[in-house]
Amino acid sequence: MKTITLEMDGKKIKAKEGMTLLEAARKLGIEIPTLCYHEQVVPYGGCRICSVEIIRDGRSRVVAACVSPVEEGLIVKTDSPRVIKIRRMLIEFMLAVAPRTKVIEDLAAQYGVEGTRFEAEANLCILCGLCMRYCAEVKKANAIGFAGRGISRQIVFLPEIAAKTCMSCRECFPICPTAKIPRETDGVCFLDLTVDDFLSRQGK
Amino acid sequence: MARIKSPSDLVKLRRKILGKRDPNKPCITICSGTGCQAYASEKVVAAFVDEIKRQGLEKEVDIRRTGCHGFCEKGPLTVIYPEEICYLQVEPKDVPEIVSQTVVENKIIDRLIYTDPLTNERIIHESEIPFYKNQSRLIFGNNRRIDPRSIEDYIALGGYSAVAKALFEMTPEQIIETVKRSGLRGRGGAGFPTGLKWEFCRNAPGDSKYVIINCDEGDPGAYMDRSLFEGNPHSVLEGALIGAYAIGAREGYIYVRQEYPIAVENVAIAIEQAKNYGLLGADILGSGFDFDIYMHRGGGAFVSGEETALIAALEGRVGEPRQRPPYPATSGLWDKPTNINNVETWANVPFIINNGAEWYSALGTEKSKGTKIFSLVGKVNNTGLIEVPMGITLREIVYNIGGGIRGGKKFKAVQTGGPSGGCIPESLIDLPIDFEKLTEVGSMMGSGGMIVMDEDTCMVDVARYFLSFLSEESCGKCTPCREGLKHMLAVLNRIIEGNGREGDIELLEELSEVIADASLCALGGTAPNPVLTTLKYFRDEYEAHIKERRCPAKSCKPLVTYYIQPDKCQACLICLRNCPVDAIYGDKGLVHWIDQEKCIKCGICLDVCPPRFNAVVKLSGEPVPAPVPEKKVMRKKVGR
Numbered sequence: 140m141k142t143i144t145l146e147m148d149g150k151k152i153k154a155k156e157g158m159t160l161l162e163a164a165r166k167l168g169i170e171i172p173t174l175c176y177h178e179q180v181v182p183y184g185g186c187r188i189c190s191v192e193i194i195r196d197g198r199s200r201v202v203a204a205c206v207s208p209v210e211e212g213l214i215v216k217t218d219s220p221r222v223i224k225i226r227r228m229l230i231e232f233m234l235a236v237a238p239r240t241k242v243i244e245d246l247a248a249q250y251g252v253e254g255t256r257f258e259a260e261a262n263l264c265i266l267c268g269l270c271m272r273y274c275a276e277v278k279k280a281n282a283i284g285f286a287g288r289g290i291s292r293q294i295v296f297l298p299e300i301a302a303k304t305c306m307s308c309r310e311c312f313p314i315c316p317t318a319k320i321p322r323e324t325d326g327v328c329f330l331d332l333t334v335d336d337f338l339s340r341q342g343k
Numbered sequence: 344m345a346r347i348k349s350p351s352d353l354v355k356l357r358r359k360i361l362g363k364r365d366p367n368k369p370c371i372t373i374c375s376g377t378g379c380q381a382y383a384s385e386k387v388v389a390a391f392v393d394e395i396k397r398q399g400l401e402k403e404v405d406i407r408r409t410g411c412h413g414f415c416e417k418g419p420l421t422v423i424y425p426e427e428i429c430y431l432q433v434e435p436k437d438v439p440e441i442v443s444q445t446v447v448e449n450k451i452i453d454r455l456i457y458t459d460p461l462t463n464e465r466i467i468h469e470s471e472i473p474f475y476k477n478q479s480r481l482i483f484g485n486n487r488r489i490d491p492r493s494i495e496d497y498i499a500l501g502g503y504s505a506v507a508k509a510l511f512e513m514t515p516e517q518i519i520e521t522v523k524r525s526g527l528r529g530r531g532g533a534g535f536p537t538g539l540k541w542e543f544c545r546n547a548p549g550d551s552k553y554v555i556i557n558c559d560e561g562d563p564g565a566y567m568d569r570s571l572f573e574g575n576p577h578s579v580l581e582g583a584l585i586g587a588y589a590i591g592a593r594e595g596y597i598y599v600r601q602e603y604p605i606a607v608e609n610v611a612i613a614i615e616q617a618k619n620y621g622l623l624g625a626d627i628l629g630s631g632f633d634f635d636i637y638m639h640r641g642g643g644a645f646v647s648g649e650e651t652a653l654i655a656a657l658e659g660r661v662g663e664p665r666q667r668p669p670y671p672a673t674s675g676l677w678d679k680p681t682n683i684n685n686v687e688t689w690a691n692v693p694f695i696i697n698n699g700a701e702w703y704s705a706l707g708t709e710k711s712k713g714t715k716i717f718s719l720v721g722k723v724n725n726t727g728l729i730e731v732p733m734g735i736t737l738r739e740i741v742y743n744i745g746g747g748i749r750g751g752k753k754f755k756a757v758q759t760g761g762p763s764g765g766c767i768p769e770s771l772i773d774l775p776i777d778f779e780k781l782t783e784v785g786s787m788m789g790s791g792g793m794i795v796m797d798e799d800t801c802m803v804d805v806a807r808y809f810l811s812f813l814s815e816e817s818c819g820k821c822t823p824c825r826e827g828l829k830h831m832l833a834v835l836n837r838i839i840e841g842n843g844r845e846g847d848i849e850l851l852e853e854l855s856e857v858i859a860d861a862s863l864c865a866l867g868g869t870a871p872n873p874v875l876t877t878l879k880y881f882r883d884e885y886e887a888h889i890k891e892r893r894c895p896a897k898s899c900k901p902l903v904t905y906y907i908q909p910d911k912c913q914a915c916l917i918c919l920r921n922c923p924v925d926a927i928y929g930d931k932g933l934v935h936w937i938d939q940e941k942c943i944k945c946g947i948c949l950d951v952c953p954p955r956f957n958a959v960v961k962l963s964g965e966p967v968p969a970p971v972p973e974k975k976v977m978r979k980k981v982g983r
């Protein structure tokens with residue numbers, strides 16, 4: 140495997156070809172926040188909180204570190220003013236959706252975000268898709284999916300599958316960064332639920 | 344039909360087709376594009392078939408259903424050859440007269456020909472109508488000359504000769520070199536050099552490679568790819584064949600919107616016909632090159648026009664973009680090297696191969712070569728599809744081709760580049776249109792939407808409309824695009840509702856910067872453009888909405904009131920009777936007045952007030968004068 144030399148936050152570093160910027164940074168001890176990232180599933184690049192600035196051939200752009208491969212000669216800035224500005228705004232977005240959740244509040248404190256200027260339905264789900272991807276990729280159960288597009292997107296449990304499989308599994312509970320799933324299901328088992336029961340529990 | 348086994352067979356077939364055709368035989372062509380079909384052109388076709396039969400002229404006269412001519416404003420269009428007599432807005436009831444007068448006796452029917460609204464000049468021939476005369480219809484022009492469901496029509500015009508040339512006289516490298524030197528750039532939006540894209544894909548390691556025709560056109564008001572694919576499908580297939588050979592692909596896919604039924608139908612017929620002639624499939628023209636193409640109907644998501652989302656959709660997954668790299672050229676469909684070009688890009692290729700790179704690059708500007716098809720819509724007199732050389736000015740498009748602004752109103756702006764494009768103000772009307780110039784002023788070429796706006800258009804509302812489109816069409820995968828657009832839309836909504844706050848403009852700018860910077864794909868990356876360009880050129884309109892609660896265009900309902908001017912009202916009772924909510928009071932001889940509490944601002948009173956009185960006005964940002972009930976009408980002398 141080829142070794143790649145690049146610069147990260149002013150330091151020349153070596154990384155293995157195929158590594159992501161996030162992996163390279165973590166190896167180096169540089170902390171980049173993540174929300175939709177999990178070692179066991181394929182990187183997704185959805186939440187964008189891991190945004191970093193890269194300079195390639197003199198041109199600068201912002202990419203998500205979790206899905207961007209290391210490249211020879213690349214200059215990476217993980218905490219430039221541009222990056223901080225993006226993360227602060229994203230935290231404001233998420234504070235509106237998931238207020239009073241530990242992970243978002245911790246991020247807000249770390250980045251000095253005191254509150255949000257935006258209003259949104261506070262349903263706790265930041266649509267990182269971790270539960271869905273874990274369920275599909277690791278458990279191969281496919282009990283969770285996205286419904287709707289754009290601003291109407293939401294996470295749904297597919298009743299036919301969820302009613303049969305979810306409660307014996309529950310592995311997505313600890314993965315959910317805002318702890319929405321355990322909170323909303325209130326620890327109630329999906330097991331033995333009929334489809335109708337399940338839907339009424341989801342408030343449908 | 345027999346398979347064509349060699350280039351000389353193709354030439355023979357073409358001669359045979361032409362040999363059977365008499366160029367002087369009358370031919371009635373009826374536009375059967377989407378626009379004309381919406382005007383019931385199929386009924387016109389049926390009427391012609393019946394009438395020709397009734398008059399016993401089946402042997403003497405041909406009837407041809409053609410692709411879209413572009414002048415959709417005046418459809419259904421009928422052009423009678425060999426004289427090229429062009430009739431507009433033809434209805435079935437006109438048909439018997441057209442056959443007996445024009446086809447048989449060669450007489451012109453005055454009421455059906457084009458009359459120039461400015462000069463009153465009557466124009467008989469299609470190509471002399473200003474709308475057409477000022478265009479360069481290289482790619483789109485053949486639409487009107489062929490029946491899209493007849494491969495013979497295409498071959499008669501020299502169709503598939505570029506494939507023959509590419510396969511037998513050129514190496515793949517020479518083809519790529521030619522396309523590179525021609526300067527052709529992608530017509531789908533980004534304007535990436537086509538030849539370079541092909542070269543990346545050709546050089547990418549891998550045995551299986553794919554080409555894709557992107558017909559997921561989704562911009563509001565844009566329909567050029569649709570009409571080109573519907574009207575001349577073989578030209579697009581021929582381009583893709585050449586590209587596939589150059590890249591080393593043996594399979595291709597067409598991604599076409601399900602909502603384009605005529606395109607789906609015509610392309611399916613075209614594929615079938617090309618297969619039967621051996622122009623698709625194994626050993627094309629006896630060259631040893633095999634190529635098959637399959638059609639995939641898209642589910643109607645705007646974002647699926649993005650390359651990586653399109654590939655995801657083709658593979659049967661949700662149409663969501665992923666981060667590039669890897670680029671499709673190295674890892675695309677099923678992780679194989681894949682080249683995606685837009686319909687119009689592919690249709691340019693046969694012309695470049697037939698005529699050479701130098702011929703092509705002589706058209707256009709320094710960095711933008713060839714022509715571009717635009718869908719010219721909005722407040723111009725002549726709406727439709729136009730094809731113009733790169734470098735033409737906006738003024739030429741709006742006035743010479745578009746015939747100026749409807750109703751003598753004042754030109755305000757042009758929105759180009761689709762929903763992620765920008766608004767170009769009147770002060771830049773002499774801007775030459777090419778990729779660079781449009782980007783310089785904050786807009787973009789996009790796929791070629793061009794919406795003309797007049798003084799009655801509120802630019803804040805325009806920005807709000809496009810933002811609302813994009814927030815619905817965003818896939819929702821990444822936070823900045825999904826959440827950011829939602830909040831931008833909320834800010835714009837409160838501004839047009841008269842609830843704008845101090846600092847909202849700055850907030851919009853801040854949001855725009857983050858969304859453009861941090862979004863995953865180009866949809867989010869360019870989504871703030873409508874807001875940014877309207878802020879750049881029409882900031883005063885935003886300020887008027889926020890600070891004065893005033894809509895300068897008097898278009899935003901919550902900021903507008905209707906008022907009847909007492910000194911002009913002649914108490915004709917028309918508005919009073921037409922008001923749907925009985926909000927207008929008054930009587931014969933008594934000045935009418937509007938109860939603002941009851942008024943729903945539908946604007947009917949303004950529409951029905953006789954122009955000679957002109958008593959109803961819209962007010963914005965100023966107090967409505969108190970009504971003067973029981974006031975007697977001030978009679979004025981009218982119309983003498």
